[in-house]
Amino acid sequence: MSWWRDAVCYEIHPRSFADSDGDGIGDLRGAAAHLPYVRRLGADAVWVTPFYPSPLADGGYDIADHTAVAPDLGTLGDFDAFTGRAHALGLKVIIDLVPNHTSDAHPWFRAAVAAGPGPGRDRDRYVFRPGHGEDGELPPNDWQSAFGGPAWTRLSDGDWYLHLHAPEQPDLNWRHPEVVADFAATLRFWLDHGVDGFRIDVAHALFKAEGLPDAGPGQHQDPARNHLMPYYDQEELHPLYQSWRDLLDRHPPVAGAVAPRDRALVAESAVFDPDRLARYVRPDEMQQAFNFAFLEAPWDAAALRAVVDASLAATASVGAPVTWVLSSHDAVRPVTRYGSPARARSAALLMLALPGAAYLYQGEELGLPQAWVPDDRIRDPLWTRSGRRDRGRDGARVPIPWSGSCPPYGFSTAAPDRTWLPQPEDWSRLTAEAQEADPHSTLGLYREALRLRREHPVAAHGTLRWLSPAGAPYLAFERGGLACVVNLGTRPLPLAEAGVRGRIVLTSEPSDTGRTPHTPEVVAPDSAVWLIAANENAENDQNAASAENTAAIGKVEDREGNGSHG
Missing domain, CATH: 3.20.20.80 (Glycosidases)
Structure with a gap:
């Protein structure tokens, strides 16, 4: 893959x-x-x-x-x-x-400004248009910038240029x-x-x-x-x-x-x-x-x-x-x-x-x-x-x-x-x-979540199986031998009620270690747990692969200079 x-x-x-x-x-x-x-x-x-x-x-x-x-x-x-x-x-x-755009300090845009109004190589690389109104004093259309205000700015020579973001970011013409x-x-x-x-x-x-x-x-x-x-x-x-x-x-x-x-x-x-x-x-x-x-x-x-x-x-x-x-x-x-x-x-x-x-x-x-x-x-x-x-x-x-x-x-x-x-x-x-x-x-x-994720790979699509019913105030699903339960409700969620079985290997609750497998009976509001399915047969093989991967990372860090913070 x-x-x-x-x-x-x-x-x-x-x-x-x-x-x-x-x-x-x-x-x-x-x-x-x-x-x-x-x-x-x-x-x-x-x-x-x-x-x-x-x-x-x-x-x-x-x-x-x-x-x-x-x-x-x-x-x-x-x-x-x-x-x-x-x-x-x-x-x-x-x-x-x-x-989508360059800086207005880009050589192309500086050349476009210097070129003056009208078609030509320099202005055609961007989106320049004449304005509306008696003297072209109105923008060419009603487009708005994603950063607020009109998406057009008028130069002193009368032409307007397009910028879907800041005026300092003129849009390029991708038909050029x-x-x-x-x-x-x-x-x-x-x-x-x-x-x-x-x-x-x-x-x-x-x-x-x-x-x-x-x-x-x-x-x-x-x-x-x-x-x-x-x-x-x-x-x-x-x-x-x-x-x-x-x-x-x-x-x-x-x-x-x-x-x-x-x-x-x-x-x-x-x-x-x-x-x-x-x-x-x-x-x-x-x-x-x-x-x-x-x-x-x-x-x-x-x-x-x-x-x-x-x-x-x-x-x-x-x-x-x-x-x-x-x-x-x-x-x-x-x-x-x-x-x-x-x-x-x-x-x-x-x-x-x-x-x-x-x-x-x-x-x-x-x-x-x-x-x-x-x-x-x-x-x-x-x-x-x-x-x-x-x-x-x-x-x-x-x-x-x-x-x-x-x-x-x-x-x-x-x-x-x-x-x-x-x-x-x-x-x-x-x-x-x-x-x-x-x-x-x-x-x-x-770190633990990414380690477990590597241990339990899954195809990129089509493999998620919902365990929670539609409309429930929690989410529970299984993917590749790993189950996840997230309680988005306002009351504790018993795992038995959620219908999820397995060995808990990670919990979002900071009061727990998050690293030692344990079996709490409930998932608190605003909390999540990961479980390994009880019938997973390949667990030992996956753990061995994870250990090899972790050791390899450690060897590289020893050579490069380990940094928990550099």
């Missing part, structure tokens, strides 16, 4: 991960030094968010050069060293490709052959530097409907309607992604990286209709597509079950795995989103028990809550674009705590007020160092 079908991938937001040179900004050398920690956690791959040159109008997703490294994050040599160390540890490397050719060259460039795959940013947005028709009211208010917008989910996307898949499958292999046909394309496609999302992972397109419907689902048994059922059915129809996501640099952290650490821990066990692939976001395994960032330190453009009503995503991007009792918690040697974003004063108990010594910690829970 291809590695990406059931992989656990760990997202690294480099400026907030680890700082190697004391400037307060995380960098590639710092990230490379902490890769043994990621491997020990049990991940199979790392996804690195943009490390390219950028004015940072949108956290690095406004890119001025797609084939270089931002000076504050390191050099191309540092990237090669990062990839080499990841591969030595058995980790695949996925990087962001951001094809130079745009197509440039990004194919970008894919080849990074493949030659050893990457194993690409996560395609806003993969649903590259092509816009011909004629740029109005989108109407309610834009960006109901994600379930995203696929109906004239700037999202257009049919022309799919031939493009088929060509990229063919490029990855055919491009020559690189030492240390996966074989060409094992490379992966991952769609960040905010399409909430399961059947339409499944089109992105058809056999000749991408391998994975983030399941945002699962991330957005409320803490409710019926809602979560409906998402799981619809997702598994849709992807099974095209032979693809579901790619589950609980958090990311764009989402409120689960501890805050669900309302408690207990629910976040239970949600983690739910996600990691589901068949398919899973993505973890740095600090999720530490149980970090969403941090409060002071007004004068907020970087997210959502803050200003919303009239300072939406505090944005910076609370999930605060540097993670590695060690110590006060900021910067081992993230950097810089003063606390000099770090990329400020850290809370009360995170000392959440550091990797503190949790390393605590058998009840969230870090321990994640």
